[in-house]
Amino acid sequence: MTEEDDAAFDEFLAARSTALLRTAVLVCGASPHDAEDLVQGAMEKVYRHWARIRHDNPEAYARRVVVNAAISRSRRKRVLQEISFARPPETAVDTPDHGMRDALMTELRKLPARMRAVIVLRYWEDMSEAETAAALGCSAGTVKSQAARGLARIRERLLEGVPV
């Protein structure tokens, strides 16, 4: 990699790393610390191919790497959680009401990883269906249906939680 490539990589990180980190936090539902580790790993892949991709929409490439890594991590985490919670607690745990924002985030985290990624890219990154499809390597139709089902599921669960 040339010095110019290196400098361009630094510029890219300065401009985009926070947004990528935020995307990772939202998609994998991890703490910022864990997400940073994930983003570091993803950026290492980007760095490895930087000389080739820097002139060809590196942001889309980087986002794709981050989102895929976040989905993978999220799936691993879910398996671990399922093992940990195989036996439900005997007593119900009081869950204080943290307001609508936390309720939404809780429901978002409950969605399957890929569906959550669609929601994050569509409604937080504000990407079009086509852009989201390209980032996730699926069809625009899949994005559309996943987004609709994800939103419906969140809506439904929020309504279930509303005291009558």
Next chain:
Amino acid sequence: MNTEEALREAMSEHVAEVHASPMLGRSVRRRSRRTTLRLRTAGAGLVTAVAAVSAPVAMSLTAGPAVSVGAAPVTNAVTATVTPTETPVVADAGGVVEGVRVGYLPETCDGPGPNDCGIWVGVYGDGDQSLRVDGRLDGRQVAEGTYLDASGKMITRILDDQHGVLVVIGDDAARELGADTVERELRKIAEGLSLAG
């Protein structure tokens, strides 16, 4: 406010305080170096062929402008690696690795292991910088600019600001030679390093 808008707002608030570290670039580069240093199967196969001839070898693995080769200390094994795009170069004693002449290399064992009988000579193009960051200079100083790693299987010598040299001896070779001999041989290899041309 509909669900989409509420979600957008919730997500924005949730990550509002999240900021990437300004050290991310440095961490990525450091991590990249470590990945390069990790043993990979592709590299291991190559070393088998080199080790099988029971001859002193040095390898130069080109990994970019700054770091040309690496080997990493691992608890139970000393390993070296190549990345898929690198081109390995094999040299005998007296050979040149990335601008560094390797004046001395000991005879090593003749083992079946893919990476246990080799000796790796890696040249870092940024002098002591990467080596310092990676903790290669934390060991015992045995001569000027020369540091022996705590594992006893790795020695680092800084020749100048463009040639930091890391020498690693394979596990089987180290076992066969014995700890005292390994240290002596590593020091002799380090002493035998010089700038070529």
